[in-house]
Amino acid sequence: xxxxxxxxxxxxxxxxxxxxxxxxxxxxxxxxxxxxxxxxxxxxxxxxxxxxxxxxxxxxxxxxxxxxxxxxxxxxxxxxxxxxxxxxxxxxxxxxxxxxxxxxxxxxxxxxxxxxxxxxxxxxxxxxxxxxxxxxxxxxxxxxxxxxxxxxxxxxxxxxxxxxxxxxxxxxxxxxxxxxxxxxxxxxxxxxxxxxxxxxxxxxxxxxxxxxxxxxxxxxxxxxxxxxxxxxxxxxxxxxxxxxxxxxxxxxxxxxxxxxxxxxxxxxxxxxxxxxxxxxxxxxxxxxxxxxxxxxxxxxxxxxxxxxxxxxxxxxxxxxxxxxxxxxxxxxxxxxxxxxxxxxxxxxxxxxxxxxxxxxxxxxxxxxxxxxxxxxxxxxxxxxxxxxxxxxxxxxxxxxxxxxxxxxxxxxxxxxxxxxxxxxxxxxxxxxxxxxxxxxxxxxxxxxxxxxxxxxxxxxxxxxxxxxxx
Amino acid sequence: xxxxxxxxxxxxxxxxxxxxxxxxxxxxxxxxxxxxxxxxxxxxxxxxxxxxxxxxxxxxxxxxxxxxxxxxxxxxxxxxxxxxxxxxxxxxxxxxxxxxxxxxxxxxxxxxxxxxxxxxxxxxxxxxxxxxxxxxxxxxxxxxxxxxxxxxxxxxxxxxxxxxxxxxxxxxxxxxxxxxxxxxxxxxxxxxxxxxxxxxxxxxxxxxxxxxxxxxxxxxxxxxxxxxxxxxxxxxxxxxxxxxxxxxxxxxxxxxxxxxxxxxxxxxxxxxxxxxxxxxxxxxxxxxxxxxxxxxxxxxxxxxxxxxxxxxxxxxxxxxxxxxxxxxxxxxxxxxxxxxxxxxxxxxxxxxxxxxxxxxxxxxxxxxxxxxxxxxxxxxxxxxxxxxxxxxxxxxxxxxxxxxxxxxxxxxxxxxxxxxxxxxxxxxxxxxxxxxxxxxxxxxxxxxxxxxxxxxxxxxxxxxxxxxxxxxxxxxxxxxxxxxxxxxxxxxxxxxxxxxxxxxxxxxxxx
Numbered sequence: 001x002x003x004x005x006x007x008x009x010x011x012x013x014x015x016x017x018x019x020x021x022x023x024x025x026x027x028x029x030x031x032x033x034x035x036x037x038x039x040x041x042x043x044x045x046x047x048x049x050x051x052x053x054x055x056x057x058x059x060x061x062x063x064x065x066x067x068x069x070x071x072x073x074x075x076x077x078x079x080x081x082x083x084x085x086x087x088x089x090x091x092x093x094x095x096x097x098x099x100x101x102x103x104x105x106x107x108x109x110x111x112x113x114x115x116x117x118x119x120x121x122x123x124x125x126x127x128x129x130x131x132x133x134x135x136x137x138x139x140x141x142x143x144x145x146x147x148x149x150x151x152x153x154x155x156x157x158x159x160x161x162x163x164x165x166x167x168x169x170x171x172x173x174x175x176x177x178x179x180x181x182x183x184x185x186x187x188x189x190x191x192x193x194x195x196x197x198x199x200x201x202x203x204x205x206x207x208x209x210x211x212x213x214x215x216x217x218x219x220x221x222x223x224x225x226x227x228x229x230x231x232x233x234x235x236x237x238x239x240x241x242x243x244x245x246x247x248x249x250x251x252x253x254x255x256x257x258x259x260x261x262x263x264x265x266x267x268x269x270x271x272x273x274x275x276x277x278x279x280x281x282x283x284x285x286x287x288x289x290x291x292x293x294x295x296x297x298x299x300x301x302x303x304x305x306x307x308x309x310x311x312x313x314x315x316x317x318x319x320x321x322x323x324x325x326x327x328x329x330x331x332x333x334x335x336x337x338x339x340x341x342x343x344x345x346x347x348x349x350x351x352x353x354x355x356x357x358x359x360x361x362x363x364x365x366x367x368x369x370x371x372x373x374x375x376x377x378x379x380x381x382x383x384x385x386x387x388x389x390x391x392x393x394x395x396x397x398x399x400x401x402x403x404x405x406x407x408x409x410x411x412x413x414x415x416x417x418x419x420x421x422x423x424x425x426x427x428x429x430x431x432x433x434x435x436x437x438x439x440x441x442x443x444x445x446x447x448x449x450x451x452x453x454x455x456x457x458x459x460x461x462x463x464x465x466x467x468x469x470x
Numbered sequence: 471x472x473x474x475x476x477x478x479x480x481x482x483x484x485x486x487x488x489x490x491x492x493x494x495x496x497x498x499x500x501x502x503x504x505x506x507x508x509x510x511x512x513x514x515x516x517x518x519x520x521x522x523x524x525x526x527x528x529x530x531x532x533x534x535x536x537x538x539x540x541x542x543x544x545x546x547x548x549x550x551x552x553x554x555x556x557x558x559x560x561x562x563x564x565x566x567x568x569x570x571x572x573x574x575x576x577x578x579x580x581x582x583x584x585x586x587x588x589x590x591x592x593x594x595x596x597x598x599x600x601x602x603x604x605x606x607x608x609x610x611x612x613x614x615x616x617x618x619x620x621x622x623x624x625x626x627x628x629x630x631x632x633x634x635x636x637x638x639x640x641x642x643x644x645x646x647x648x649x650x651x652x653x654x655x656x657x658x659x660x661x662x663x664x665x666x667x668x669x670x671x672x673x674x675x676x677x678x679x680x681x682x683x684x685x686x687x688x689x690x691x692x693x694x695x696x697x698x699x700x701x702x703x704x705x706x707x708x709x710x711x712x713x714x715x716x717x718x719x720x721x722x723x724x725x726x727x728x729x730x731x732x733x734x735x736x737x738x739x740x741x742x743x744x745x746x747x748x749x750x751x752x753x754x755x756x757x758x759x760x761x762x763x764x765x766x767x768x769x770x771x772x773x774x775x776x777x778x779x780x781x782x783x784x785x786x787x788x789x790x791x792x793x794x795x796x797x798x799x800x801x802x803x804x805x806x807x808x809x810x811x812x813x814x815x816x817x818x819x820x821x822x823x824x825x826x827x828x829x830x831x832x833x834x835x836x837x838x839x840x841x842x843x844x845x846x847x848x849x850x851x852x853x854x855x856x857x858x859x860x861x862x863x864x865x866x867x868x869x870x871x872x873x874x875x876x877x878x879x880x881x882x883x884x885x886x887x888x889x890x891x892x893x894x895x896x897x898x899x900x901x902x903x904x905x906x907x908x909x910x911x912x913x914x915x916x917x918x919x920x921x922x923x924x925x926x927x928x929x930x931x932x933x934x935x936x937x938x939x940x941x942x943x944x945x946x947x948x949x950x951x952x953x954x955x956x957x958x959x960x961x962x963x964x965x966x967x968x969x970x971x972x973x974x975x976x977x978x979x980x981x
Contacts, residue, residue: 061892068515069814081519093515094892098671099653099660106667107893133653133660134667180940186656211940212656213613214932217808221749224805227612227940240806240817244829315822355938358659361931362650369643375971376636381914388912389694402689402880406901409884410894422881429877433692443874451885459508460516461889 036442055115055292059090061462062282063111063119065104067097070215071237071318075147075280076120078312082303087295091118092460100124100185102134109140113285115292118144118300123189123278126335130343131187138336141283142293143328144300148313149321150234151254151277152193153264155247157223165251165270168230169201176207182219183232186212190232192342193253193276197267199345200274223247234278235260236317253277260317279321279335281328297325405429417466418456422448478840481527482848491528492535492848496856499536503543504860506553506680507886510540511811518815526823527841533819534842535849537795537812541753542586542857545788546864549578551879553684553886557675558757558791560921563683564632565780574777575868576716576861577723581781582788583857584724585735589789590850592739593746593796598843602832604797605804608747610952614941616750617933618956620926623755625963626762627919630783635970637915644910645923646930648673656932668895675924677887677900682917685883685904688876690911713862720861727785734764734782735789742790746797750929752810753791753798758922760790762963796846803827803839 060083064076076093084091096104101124108119121141129137154165162168172179183190191212195205208230213219216233220241223231231238231247235258241247242261249264253276257266267274282300284293303309304322313320323331376382384390391399405425413421423444430440456463482488502513513536521529544555545566552567554560566578596604611619624642631638651662652672663669728735738760745756764786798809799816806828808814820827825838832839867875887900907917937947948954 067811068511069808069811069818073515074518074815074818077515077518095515096671096891096893098674099667102653102667103671106670134670209939211613211936212932213936217814218749220805221609221801221807222612222940224609224807225612225615226610227614239821240826240828242828243826244805246805246829312822315824316818317821356935358654358657358661361934362647362661365643365647365650369640369647372636372640372643376640379636381634381636384912385914389690391693395693395695398695399689399693401692402685403901403905405877405880406685406884406897406904410897410901413894422884425884426877426881429880430874433873433877435871435873435877439874443878447878447881451881455885455889459512459889462892463885463888 033438033442037438037445055295056087056089058116058465059092059456059460059462060084060087060115061111061117062091062093063104063108063117064093064095065097065101065108065120065122065124066095068095071150071234071316072120072122072280074316075313075318078309079120079147079282079300079303082306082308083299086299086303090457090460092462094462100128100133100188102128102136106134106136108283109136109285111285113287113289115284115288115296117285118296119283119285120280121283122280123335126332127187127189127192127339127343130336130339138332140286142286142288143325143332144282144284144297145304145325146279146281146321146323146328146331147304147309148280148318149277150236150279150319151252151258151275152190152232153235153238153252153258153261154194154197154250155220155223155231155233155238155242156229156250157226158245158248160229160248162250163248165265165267165272168250169203172198172203172207176204177209179208179230180211180228181208181230181232182211182213182222182228183216184219185214186210189276189278190216192339194232196276196342197253197272197274200272205345220247239317258319276338279331401429401432413464413466415466418463419448419452420466421464422451474836475840477837478844481837481841482531482844488528488531488845488848491524491532492845492852493856495532495535496539496849496852499539500543500853500856500860502536503540503555504546504864505886506547506551506555506684506882507676507889509676509890510537510556511815512889513537513540514812514815518819521819522822526820526825526838527845529819529823530816530842531845531848533812533816534845535852538590538792538846538849539853539856541791541795542583542788542853543860545579545582545586545784546860547684549575549582550864550867551684552687553879553883554679554921556791557679557754557921557925558787558794560679560683560918561627561630561754561757561761561787562780562784563918564916565783567687568780569777570868575865576720577777577781578784579861579864580720580723580725581727581785582724583720583854583861584728585738585785585789586792586857587850587854588728588735589739589742589792590796590853591847592736592789593743593793594843594846594850596740596743596793597796597799597846598840601800601843602804604744604747605800607744608749608801609805611748612940612950613933613936614947614950614953615956616748617930617937617947618953618960619745619748619751619755620930620933621960622956622963623751623758624919624922624926624930625960625967626758627922628967629963630758630761630765631916631919633914633916635967637913638919639967639971641910641915641917642919642923644915645920645925646927647923648678648920649924649927650931654928654931656935668893671891671895672928673899673924674890674896675921676890677896678903678924679921680883680886681900681903682907682920684879685900686907686911686917688879688883689904689908691872691876693908716862716865717858720858727781731782731785734786737767738764738786738789739793742793743797745790746794747800747809748797749801749807749809750933753794754922754925756790756794756797757787760786792850799842799846803831803842804829 062080064073066072080091080093096107105125111117128134156162191210198205198207211228216237219231222228249261251267251270252258253267409421409425427444455461502508514533544559547553547555548559548563549566549570554563569578628638653660653670741760742756745751801807801809802813817827887896948957
């Protein structure tokens with residue numbers, strides 16, 4: 001029996017923590033702790049149960065490679081809400097952003113193929129591998145359903161001299177290299193759209209200087225501020241300024257006119273045979289067992305073809321283009337061929353020249369940092385602070401306590417699940433700092449499930465599931 | 471206009487369901503803001519599916535309240551556990567935490583709450599009176615001006631740091647260098663990733679911040695070996711006995727601070743609004759710049775009473791960051807250009823309700839616009855009671871024995887870092903940053919500038935290279951009037967910095 005009386009045999013100090021932190025508790029306090037222990041174990045049973053055999057029985061993760069608030073995020077969250085209703089389990093959106101889409105697509109492709117991870121893939125999946133940024137390509141996914149295709153469009157300020165696409169092309173041909181454009185980062189879909197348009201018209205791809213600005217919002221801001229002359233992005237992204245008369249749309253790179261801008265001709269109508277735009281669609285990693293993939297596929301197809309989704313897409317201004325796996329696969333193959341050609345022409349490379357190379361900024365910083373270090377060491381200012389602890393090698397075990405605990409969590413959480421890994425970490429730490437074992441057990445058993453409940457269930461953070469249904 | 475205002479007022483204040491929604495959103499916002507690793511953006515994104523069931527005013531009211539409350543609530547873990555809830559709180563994390571260690575947590579929290587409310591209310595009023603005109607200013611900001619603004623923010627972080635300027639500068643450079651890890655936005659080139667796809671996303675600042683401040687403090691405490699015998703510092707006021715006394719004390723601490731410095735609070739709030747509305751600049755830069763301005767303008771900013779000057783820093787920063795929240799809505803409403811991820815989500819919600827933000831909405835639906843303004847006012851007023859209660863609840867943490875609290879903090883650091891992106895890589899970043907923070911602090915290198923460096927390093931480089939491509943060469947950096955003005959201010963600040971960096975015998979005086 002641990003901890004029933006207050007005169008416990010004192011253990012040898014481990015790591016220098018001398019006494020039980022709460023050993024002075026009265027026996028009445030102990031009684032309370034025992035009761036809490038019973039309650040928390042009971043709660044564990046309530047929270048932890050509910051393992052069903054049929055698929056899906058756990059929350060599903062929907063990876064969105066772009067940040068919250070963007071178009072892809074909005075579509076993802078709408079689909080997640082509808083999917084969780086039809087599948088009967090929570091569908092949580094995770095924004096795995098960064099790396100121009102590399103991070104999210106990579107995570108989606110290498111995810112455990114158990115059917116619990118979906119990816120909202122975007123057109124960048126077709127582009128990134130041709131640019132040598134990742135090895136992940138559409139071949140690493142099993143396409144489920146296409147949701148949306150948005151065409152590129154060209155915008156100028158309404159006080160600019162260009163009334164039609166032909167006006168703009170004339171200026172570009174007369175003074176190549178004078179005009180500046182943006183819409184997104186260098187090498188992105190909108191940049192490729194502009195480069196392809198210029199090439200199609202027999203102009204060099206660098207006849208317009210591309211200013212690499214991340215995202216259409218900041219690019220629109222830059223257009224208004226006069227920093228760039230034209231913008232290429234999708235029509236819904238610019239609809240606010242378009243409705244307010246601040247912008248003029250010169251052409252849409254689509255097969256047909258955009259419903260939000262019925263007066264604006266397509267590029268084809270304006271005499272330029274060029275069509276390009278982005279797509280979004282849901283995918284599974286390769287290797288998901290067919291009976292699970294079938295459940296997901298059926299639910300996803302039903303969702304993207306539902307009236308609720310169509311209505312959402314209409315009010316949000318996104319073009320609704322749906323299609324099953326076969327149509328989606330076909331689209332991926334076509335896009336991959338288009339981008340292979342564009343990236344092979346080196347047209348993008350030619351305009352990708354930046355005034356300062358990628359290592360320029362780190363080099364300057366490294367130089368300044370080295371200078372400061374020399375200055376500080378020279379003046380003897382980098383000494384230990386007067387109030388800092390004097391540590392010797394004997395203190396190393398105590399120093400390593402937190403790193404070892406966190407490393408334990410990182411190594412075990414994927415396989416054992418969050419609850420077990422966190423319990424191990426917390427209980428271990430509490431015991432090492434000599435908290436009374438009973439107190440430590442109660443704190444751990446109350447807190448870990450509470451944190452799990454809060455983050456995973458209430459807030460939709462996909463904490464790892466492990467064995468024992470946790 | 472008055473008609474529209476009256477309609478809007480009836481709509482916002484006259485509906486009991488709006489009050490209920492604002493109350494619920496305030497509680498939710500405070501909660502999300504107070505848990506490290508959960509962000510206001512996440513809270514708002516989770517709320518969007520629910521927004522489909524609400525009418526536009528109610529949906530916007532909920533979002534505004536969540537964001538305004540979350541940014542204040544970030545100060546609670548900052549003060550009690552030294553885990554900054556928001557990057558803006560990193561500016562004064564050490565100041566606020568020092569109070570808690572002395573058993574006076576109610577003073578910084580009271581000041582932060584009252585100044586947050588004041589800043590938020592001021593921001594709402596400015597939004598109402600000058601939104602349209604300010605938006606015109608915001609849109610002349612091109613990449614060049616943003617570049618100088620970021621530089622100004624970084625310089626401010628060095629200026630307001632305690633202790634040696636050289637060390638603050640070193641901290642900043644470390645942060646900037648860390649920001650270069652990953653796929654650079656402007657070159658689209660993988661740097662320092664060693665071929666590992668996880669590193670492409672770079673070092674996210676939230677896990678870094680949790681590690682640098684929170685985990686490093688745990689490591690320090692555990693290393694000292696006294697954790698098991700340390701008793702929690704009895705707090706002078708927080709939950710010391712009767713709830714009412716404690717509430718009164720917190721309120722009094724905040725009111726006293728407001729009454730002592732009305733002009734400074736006004737100034738910090740104005741800086742917050744202006745910086746918040748500028749593209750790409752948010753509450754974090756606003757907090758640091760307003761601290762720097764107060765320090766330059768007021769000779770007695772660093773008074774002979776260190777705790778008074780700490781409180782002043784906290785007040786200035788919190789007033790500015792809450793005002794910045796209102797400011798960030800200006801370009802979103804007036805032009806439909808999202809200034810940050812929260813306003814991007816808001817634009818999505820408005821579109822869902824068939825309202826297209828942009829110049830046209832002011833003509834077609836002025837009562838809608840006024841409703842949003844009034845909701846801002848209501849949200850910030852609601853923050854006062856909800857925030858007060860939250861502070862008292864947070865005070866419970868301080869009664870937990872340190873031996874129990876420290877391992878629990880580790881659990882929260884780990885979960886918070888994981889929650890951001892659902893990635894174990896971020897937990898690793900948090901751990902490494904915890905060790906780095908521990909080592910840096912032993913040598914007296916401040917941590918605040920590291921955080922700002924990580925946040926602004928990427929955008930700074932991006933804007934610099936964009937300015938060079940867009941403006942054509944180095945001259946392009948100063949050939950626009952506002953850019954030239956900002957450049958001049960930066961230049962002046964650097965002169966001050968250079969003077970204190972110059973070789974001198976003996977210890978360098980604190981700047």
